Amino acid sequence: MSVEVPNGGLILSREEVRMLYQVANLKDLRAKLRDSGTGTAAYKLIHELSRATFANSADNGITPRQTTAIRDNGYTTVVQVAHNAGISERTVRLHLQQQILPATKSGRHWIITQDDADTYISARRKN
Structure with a gap:
């Protein structure tokens, strides 16, 4: 789809x-x-x-091809954000739903800008 x-x-x-x-x-x-x-x-x-x-x-064999x-x-995926932040995909999706990580949902897919992802990942690494 x-x-x-x-x-x-x-x-x-x-x-x-x-x-x-x-x-x-x-x-x-x-x-x-x-x-x-x-x-x-x-x-x-x-x-x-x-x-x-x-x-x-x-x-x-582990990371899906993007x-x-x-x-x-200038967009990224849940899988890429999770990998780069060192957290699970489920945690990223939870943060998307809670609007901790800004994104737009289109159908079943999250559209995450690279800038928002970078900000989110750097904040996660500080904690």
């Missing part, structure tokens, strides 16, 4: 990206862009879609 984020961003599930990749024939377009040397921004985007779609769901779109647009 896709999630629209502030500033016009969109987060797609792996299944949605896989469907988009197949329907839009992005494999062939990616090869054309790579071979022609033009459209580098488009090539990078399609490359990231490919990685997100076909890569393993975890980099090291799309660069989230990071590049």
Whole structure:
């Protein structure tokens, strides 16, 4: 299920990206862009879609892979905040519900700005 984020961003599930990749024939377009040397921004985007779609769901077997779109647009996830703060995901979600960590909820997903996450994490480390 896709999630629209502030500033016009969109987060797609792996299944949605896989469907988009197949329907839009992005494999062939990616090869054309790579071979022609033009459209580098488009090539990078399609490359990231490919990685997100076909890569393993975890980099090291523990931490879920996060799309660069989230990071590049100044957002982070509950998993990343929990990992960086050294606390459980459940604690982060509890703090989100209690508004200790500011965020917006879109469907089942929390949209956390990187600035708010950094402030929250640094405050947790002082305690």
